[in-house]
Amino acid sequence: MKDSPTRDLLAFDPIDDAFRGFLRPWRFEFAEGSPQIKLDLSEHDDSYVVKAEIPGVRKEDIDVRIDGNQVTISAEVKKDKEERKDGRVLRSERQYGFSSRTFTLASSVDETKSDAKYQNGVLELKLPKKSTPSSKRITIS
Numbered sequence: 001m002k003d004s005p006t007r008d009l010l011a012f013d014p015i016d017d018a019f020r021g022f023l024r025p026w027r028f029e030f031a032e033g034s035p036q037i038k039l040d041l042s043e044h045d046d047s048y049v050v051k052a053e054i055p056g057v058r059k060e061d062i063d064v065r066i067d068g069n070q071v072t073i074s075a076e077v078k079k080d081k082e083e084r085k086d087g088r089v090l091r092s093e094r095q096y097g098f099s100s101r102t103f104t105l106a107s108s109v110d111e112t113k114s115d116a117k118y119q120n121g122v123l124e125l126k127l128p129k130k131s132t133p134s135s136k137r138i139t140i141s
Contacts (some may be wrong), residue, residue, distance in 0.1 A: 035071055037101045048127040055121035062123060066111040074100040110128055121128065 040051040054062060054075045063074040077097040108130040115126040 006079075012084070036045070037075060037099050039073075039101060043105070043106075045128055048109070048125075048129070050123075050125040050127065052101070052123040053121060054118075054123055056121070057121075059118040062114055062118060064112060064123075064125065066109050066127070067128070069105045069108045070102060071105065071109065071127065072100060072102040073125075077134075 023045040036053075042049045043052045050071070050073075053072055054073075057075045057077055061076045061078065063072075065072045065074075075098070107129070109127045110130045113128045
């Protein structure tokens with residue numbers, strides 16, 4: 001006869017088992033609180049066009065910085081959601097998150113002529129290239 005494992009019924013602790021289930025690791029999704037910035041970048045003769053998908057963010061919470069040929073897009077989410085029933089708070093969810101993308105372009109950007117629009121969760125940047133100073137070789141006589 002094969003020995004079967006026996007369970008000690010006295011070792012069962014309902015409180016301990018409940019806490020073990022409660023302390024199981026929580027699963028957090030990165031996209032829950034922080035915006036994901038997805039980019040499309042295209043180059044034209046005289047400019048770059050960037051389309052950045054940043055859903056769920058107010059335009060006031062988006063920051064674009066240009067430093068020569070380096071562009072940084074940052075976004076912050078601040079959402080408060082509260083469900084009430086008969087004056088009591090039953091559930092309160094607060095989402096706060098920050099995301100940033102930095103990329104380097106082949107040419108410097110003329111930040112004085114740059115343009116940014118945000119509509120339907122998409123930030124569109126038009127980044128004109130700085131006119132490169134022409135170089136000329138001088139013949140020494």
